[in-house]
Amino acid sequence: AQLRRIKKIVRHEHYNPSDKSNDIALLELSRPVDCNPYIQLACVADPALSLSELENCWVAGWGATVARAQNSSDVLQEAKVQLIDVQLCNSSGWYAGKIHTHNLCAGYPQGNIDTCQGDSGGPLMCQEKNNDYFWIVGVTSWG
Numbered sequence: 001a002q003l004r005r006i007k008k009i010v011r012h013e014h015y016n017p018s019d020k021s022n023d024i025a026l027l028e029l030s031r032p033v034d035c036n037p038y039i040q041l042a043c044v045a046d047p048a049l050s051l052s053e054l055e056n057c058w059v060a061g062w063g064a065t066v067a068r069a070q071n072s073s074d075v076l077q078e079a080k081v082q083l084i085d086v087q088l089c090n091s092s093g094w095y096a097g098k099i100h101t102h103n104l105c106a107g108y109p110q111g112n113i114d115t116c117q118g119d120s121g122g123p124l125m126c127q128e129k130n131n132d133y134f135w136i137v138g139v140t141s142w143g
Helices: none
Strands: 006-011 027-029 053-063 077-084 105-106 121-128 134-137
Touching: 053 134
Parallel strands: none
Antiparallel strands: 006 027, 053 077, 053 121, 077 105, 121 134
C-alpha cells in the first residue's frame, strides 16, 4: 500500500447536488504514486471515442456487497457490466428521466450485478474492441 495526502481537491464547477449532475472531482496528491504490478496509471478515454468501439466493461470499488449494508468491503470488488442505452435507463420502469444525456448507464437490465453504496468515485473501465487496453470511460456516481 502507498499512502498519500490530498494536496488539493478540484470539484467540477457545475456540480449540482440536487440532481447529481457533474458529480466528479480531481484530487491532487502530495506526491506521485509509484507504479508497480498492483498500482497502475489509468488511461482516460478520448471524448471522440465512440461507445460502439467498446466491449468488456468493468466496475470496481470497495463498497457494500449487499444493499443497505452498514459496512464496506475489505476486498476490492469488481464486476463485468454492460453499457445500457440511456433511453432505456430513463424509461418509466427504470430511472424515469433522472439520467443526464452526458452520463452513461451500466449494469444489467435484470439487475443483481452493479455497484453499491460506497462505490462512488470508482471507475467504469471498458476494453476497446480489437485492442488489449482498457479506457476509463466513466465514474460511479449513484443509482
